Amino acid sequence: MPKTRPAxxxxxxxxxxxxxxxxxxxxxxxREFEPSRQT
Known part of the structure; x- marks a missing residue:
């Protein structure tokens, strides 16, 4: 099952x-508001 991002x-x-x-x-x-991989 694919992972989905939280709303x-x-x-x-x-x-x-x-x-x-x-x-x-x-x-x-x-680019400015997308969470980074570190968050």
Whole structure:
């Protein structure tokens, strides 16, 4: 069975949507906010 990532909290998802709507690049946000392997 494949491992799935835990769902992000609703508030975090809202913040990401707001940032994209404000003009931030989704790829840049993914790099900035994606958890690293160390976390």
């Amino acid at each position: 992000y909290p609703a508030e975090f998802r809202r913040q990401m949507v707001d940032l994209v709507r404000a003009g931030r690049d989704p790829t840049e946000l993914a």
